[in-house]
Amino acid sequence: MLNFKNINRFTLVLFIGLLIISTFISISVFVFILVLLCWLIVTIIGSFNITWNYHLNAYNFNKTCNKKQVAITFDDGPNAEFTPQILDLLRAYHAKATFFCIGKNVKQQPKLVQQIIAEGHTVGNHSYSHSKIFDFYGKQKVITEIETTNALVASIINKEMALFRPPYGVTNPAITKAIKHTKHKIIGWNIRSLDTVKDNEQNILNRITKNITPGAVILLHDSQNITVRVLEQLLLFLQENNYQSVTVDTLFNIEAYA
Ligand SMILES: [Zn+2]
Known part of the structure; x- marks a missing residue:
């Protein structure tokens, strides 16, 4: 390997x-x-490349999935403008999703975290700062980032998040050691929409839909307008093709909270 x-x-x-x-x-x-x-x-x-499982094993794709299920995931929220629009769409299409939240955003939008949970979605940890130099942080600093965000979310929903998605999907030895300590499960993806890259809606949607198979994990961001537009088309595509969007913990049959 x-x-x-x-x-x-x-x-x-x-x-x-x-x-x-x-x-x-x-x-x-x-x-x-x-x-x-x-x-x-x-x-x-x-x-x-989180899908390589190079530094640690991540849940990227459920290849044993025998139902037409996929997991839509949103990183970098909660966002006061876009997360509510995304929640509205998910509700309209009876879809469930997973939100990997940044701690400093949780601090500003605690009600949105409550709403995400109340509507049957899952929340996961996406660091506290999402710093541009996160990949250079040592083990202790990574642990502090994860634990601070866990504590913040626990104070809102009374649950300890057990899922972690590293910022930028980058893994390294410091993150490996930190995760050994915090015992979080790492969630990656196998379909990268590149919705944060400057591109048109159709191209982003095509990148996702051409790779949809049972067990797929799709990476999106609830931090921008274009994702809301792409999501509506994606949910329509899933509905037309009899796919169900579930939370990552449902897709992999794992516990989202400790
Ligand atoms: Zn991110």
């Missing part, structure tokens, strides 16, 4: 092997640099 541990082991063995061989024949220093470069490239790509 291509993961951080195996790549490290493989690179180390290769390195030692090359060192031993180099005592018999001369090996260019560039060969060593090339090995390190390959390690670095694979590790960077693996860290940015």
Whole structure:
């Protein structure tokens, strides 16, 4: 399996092997640099692709799902303007979804968190700050981010969130260690809509619908207008194709709260 541990082991063995061989024949220093470069490239790509399960195992797609079910997920809320519109649409189409909330937004919109829960959706942890440099945080800082957000949400809904989605979907050794401590389950996705990238509604929708299969997890953001428009089309598509949108905990049959 291509993961951080195996790549490290493989690179180390290769390195030692090359060192031993180099005592018999001369090996260019560039060969060593090339090995390190390959390690670095694979590790960077693996860290940015949650679906690789490179640093830790995430719930990205339920391949054993035998019902026409998908999980729509929203990151970066709750948002005073867009989350209510999204909740209205979900209600109209009898769809359930999962909202990965940012702690600092929860602090400003506690009522929306209550509403999300009251309407049968799931909330998950998406860090406190969603800082641009989150990926450079050490283990302790990641733990603080997760625990602060958990405590905030627990003060509103009386439940401890057990699901975590790392900001930007980036994973690294610090997050792995933090999660070992907090015991959260990592939720990824297998359909990235790229709704935050400047693109038109149709392209975003096509990227999702062409990849829909039972067990899919779709990544959207309840922090912008275009997602609301795409969601309406997506819910219509799901209805026409007899798909049901469920929460991630239902899709994977796991507990959303500890
Ligand atoms: Zn995010």
